[in-house]
Amino acid sequence: MPPNRPLRADAARNQRLLLTAAADEFAEHGLGASVADIARRAGVGKGTVFRHFATKDELIAAILIDRGERLSTLGERLLDAEDAGEALREFLTAAARQRQERDLSFLAAASQSMEDVAKVRAHMLDVVDRLVERARSRGAVRTDITGADVFLLMCAPNYVAANVPDASPDLWRRYLSIILDGLRPEGASPLPDQPPHLG
Amino acid sequence: MPPNRPLRADAARNQRLLLTAAADEFAEHGLGASVADIARRAGVGKGTVFRHFATKDELIAAILIDRGERLSTLGERLLDAEDAGEALREFLTAAARQRQERDLSFLAAASQSMEDVAKVRAHMLDVVDRLVERARSRGAVRTDITGADVFLLMCAPNYVAANVPDASPDLWRRYLSIILDGLRPEGASPLPDQPPHLG
DNA sequence: CACTAACCGGACCACGGGGTCAACTTGGTA
DNA sequence: TACCAAGTTGACCCCGTGGTCCGGTTAGTG
Numbered sequence: 001m002p003p004n005r006p007l008r009a010d011a012a013r014n015q016r017l018l019l020t021a022a023a024d025e026f027a028e029h030g031l032g033a034s035v036a037d038i039a040r041r042a043g044v045g046k047g048t049v050f051r052h053f054a055t056k057d058e059l060i061a062a063i064l065i066d067r068g069e070r071l072s073t074l075g076e077r078l079l080d081a082e083d084a085g086e087a088l089r090e091f092l093t094a095a096a097r098q099r100q101e102r103d104l105s106f107l108a109a110a111s112q113s114m115e116d117v118a119k120v121r122a123h124m125l126d127v128v129d130r131l132v133e134r135a136r137s138r139g140a141v142r143t144d145i146t147g148a149d150v151f152l153l154m155c156a157p158n159y160v161a162a163n164v165p166d167a168s169p170d171l172w173r174r175y176l177s178i179i180l181d182g183l184r185p186e187g188a189s190p191l192p193d194q195p196p197h198l199g
Numbered sequence: 200m201p202p203n204r205p206l207r208a209d210a211a212r213n214q215r216l217l218l219t220a221a222a223d224e225f226a227e228h229g230l231g232a233s234v235a236d237i238a239r240r241a242g243v244g245k246g247t248v249f250r251h252f253a254t255k256d257e258l259i260a261a262i263l264i265d266r267g268e269r270l271s272t273l274g275e276r277l278l279d280a281e282d283a284g285e286a287l288r289e290f291l292t293a294a295a296r297q298r299q300e301r302d303l304s305f306l307a308a309a310s311q312s313m314e315d316v317a318k319v320r321a322h323m324l325d326v327v328d329r330l331v332e333r334a335r336s337r338g339a340v341r342t343d344i345t346g347a348d349v350f351l352l353m354c355a356p357n358y359v360a361a362n363v364p365d366a367s368p369d370l371w372r373r374y375l376s377i378i379l380d381g382l383r384p385e386g387a388s389p390l391p392d393q394p395p396h397l398g
Numbered sequence: 399c400a401c402t403a404a405c406c407g408g409a410c411c412a413c414g415g416g417g418t419c420a421a422c423t424t425g426g427t428a
Numbered sequence: 429t430a431c432c433a434a435g436t437t438g439a440c441c442c443c444g445t446g447g448t449c450c451g452g453t454t455a456g457t458g
Binding site: 145148149152153155156159160161163164167168170171173174175177178179180181182183184186187188189191192193194195196198 | 344348351352354355358359360362363366367369370372373374376377378379380381382383385386387388390391392393394395397
């Protein structure tokens with residue numbers, strides 16, 4: 001992402017403006033949000049959008065990458081926590097909160113194929129894997145789940161809460177809590193099917 | 200939905216064809232599937248689509264209503280089952296399977312406002328409410344969840360599984376199982392936030 | 399300050415979308 | 429069988445979209 005030559009001051013500013021404007025616009029209107037609207041929201045011409053992101057998909061990818069990297073960083077920090085179970089809980093909470101602020105889950109479907117996105121995704125999957133493994137070996141979660149399971153489940157609480165109009169902004173915590181209860185080792189009923197293989 | 204005068208034979212046939220073609224097309228290409236493609240898939244002219252459904256949204260609504268009614272019917276039948284816990288499990292399984300066959304969860308977001316859709320939704324919510332109440336009073340699920348909670352959670356297993364390409368077609372069972380474990384009364388950690396109020 | 403490469407803006411284009419309509423076909427009835 | 433309302437069709441319209449492009453502007457360097 002960072003270009004060879006450093007961006008000119010105004011260009012860098014506009015890029016930041018565009019990224020947040022796009023995230024907001026997508027959150028409000030879904031993937032269908034138009035590039036023109038995004039440009040207007042950022043206070044910038046439409047051409048400028050395409051100067052920074054060759055294509056709409058690339059814009060989406062940039063947002064995805066930004067969020068993914070932030071989460072991965074947090075996850076890596078949490079790998080050093082004493083309480084592995086609590087660390088996993090904290091990670092999932094942060095993930096859900098990030099999505100709560102601006103629900104962009106639908107973006108994940110788009111631009112799945114872009115290489116940079118795949119890389120960030122793979123890295124995040126790796127971090128989750130280690131978080132889960134650590135929690136599992138400490139007996140904090142059931143033994144039959146994998147990192148991939150948790151990676152997938154990560155998106156669920158906010159997805160569920162997003163279906164409620166005028167919901168309390170903390171509603172997702174409720175469903176995260178239920179899912180976390182489902183991940184506990186005590187009395188877990190054996191899981192059907194094989195764990196998925198991602199990436 | 201059933202019109203005053205009964206439909207002519209060919210019209211009725213086309214309507215059925217359209218409904219399933221539309222469901223398939225939406226499942227494959229999301230809400231963005233074009234009316235023209237749907238018509239082609241049904242082996243019918245584009246004009247015919249609009250004769251049966253004044254608008255694309257109305258088509259979507261018709262699909263939603265169809266599925267909702269089928270689920271509600273099943274739910275009502277399950278209200279008479281002996282094992283209330285098993286009944287709830289079966290209902291959720293059916294709901295997830297229906298969505299697995301053709302994932303149309305995203306349709307729910309659209310045409311939320313249409314009156315007929317709202318009615319079907321309200322009815323289904325009522326059925327779920329009773330299923331949950333029954334299971335709760337029998338000690339089959341934790342006491343701090345409501346019908347609305349379960350109604351929302353209903354969509355989650357398939358949503359989660361839908362994010363993995365080339366997944367086993369039964370992957371959703373895995374996540375339904377985790378969620379059901381999270382709904383059990385034993386050792387449930389108290390839920391944060393208030394249960395949502397729907398409709 | 400002057401100069402230039404980087405940057406910006408918005409008119410412009412081609413395309414694909416939902417929705418309309420008037421000419422044509424067909425199912426059902428008397 | 430003859431008739432017509434119900435049903436079908438696809439060319440057509442209009443609009444919003446992603447993406448292009450070039451004349452004008454500006455940041456930064458010497």
